[in-house]
Amino acid sequence: MQENLKPILSTRHDYTWGTGMALIVVGIILLADQYLKTGWLSLLILPASGIVFLLWGVITRKVGLVIPGCLLMGLGSGEFLALSQFFKFDTHLRIGLFLTIFAAGWVLIFIFSLVMAGHPAWWSLIPGFILFSLGVCFLAPWQPLNFVLLPAIGLSLAFLVWGMGARLIGLVIPASILLGIGPGIYFAWKAPAAGNGLSQTGIMLVFFSLGWGLITIFSRLMVHKFIWWPLIPGGILIMTGWGLYIGGSPQHALTVIGNTTSVGLILFGLYLLLWRTGLQK
Secondary structure, eight states, X not given: OHHHHHHHHHHHHHHHHHHHHHHHHHHHHHHHHHHHOOSSGGGGHHHHHHXXXXXXXXXXXXHHHHHHHHHHHHHHHHHHHHHOTTSOOOHHHHHHHHHHHHHHHHHHHHHHHHHHHSSOOGGGHHHHHHHHHHHHHHHSSOOTTHHHHXXXXXXXXXXXXXXXXXXXXXXXXXXXXXXXXXXXXXXHHSSGGGSOHHHHHHHHHHHHHHHHHHHHHHHTTXXXXXXXXXXXXXXXXXXXXXXXXXXXXXXXXXXXXXXXXXXXXXHHHHHHHHHHHTTTO
C-alpha cells in the first residue's frame, strides 16, 4: 500500500513546493508594488507565478506542473500587454494581443508535453488555435466575416494536426469539412451587393463540397485503402451549388464552374501523387 501511495505523495509534494514558491514570488511583487507604487508591477503576478510553476515542472519532470505554468504565463503576459499603460494600443489591438499570447500558452503545453513526456497533449491545440484565430480577427482590419473564416480554419487545423499526428481519421473528417465551411461562408457573403441569395448559397455549397473532397485526400495519408464515400455528399453538394449559382447568376456560371473544376483537378492530382509515393502507410 505504501509503495502505491509514493507517486501520489510525490506529486502532492511537487505541487506544494511549486505553490509555495509561487506564493512567495506573489508576496514579494505585492510588497514591492506597495512601496514603489508603479501601477504596473502587480500585473506581473500571473506571468511570474507561471514561470515558477513552469520551471519547477521542468526541473521535476512533471507535466502536471507545466500545464498551469504555461497557462498562467500566457494569460499573465497577455494581460500585461493588454492592460499596461506603456503601450498606446487601441482596444482592438489590446484584445488581439491578449488572445494571441494566451493562445501561445496553450501551444506551449503541447510542446512541453511532447518534449518531456513523449505524449503530446493534443487537446491543448484546440483552445490554442481557436484563441489565436480570434486574436488575428482583432489584429487584422475589422471585418465581421473574419470571425467565421479564421476560427473555422483555426479549429480545422487543430483537428487536422491532432488527427494526423495521432492517426485518428475521426478528427480528420470534421477538419476537412470545416476547411470547406469557413471559406464557403466567407467568400459567398463577402460582397453581398455582388450577387443574390441563390448565387451566394451556391458558392457556399461548392466550397462545402470541396471540404468533403479533402477527406479523401487527407485520409490517404493514414489508411491503405481508397475512401470513396466522402465523394458522394461532395458530388451532390457541388451539383446543387452549381445549380443554385446558375439560377442566381447565369452570366457568371461558366467562370465559377471552371474555377471549381480547376480546384477539383488539383485535389485529384494531389491524391494521385500521394497514392504514387506511398504516403498512405
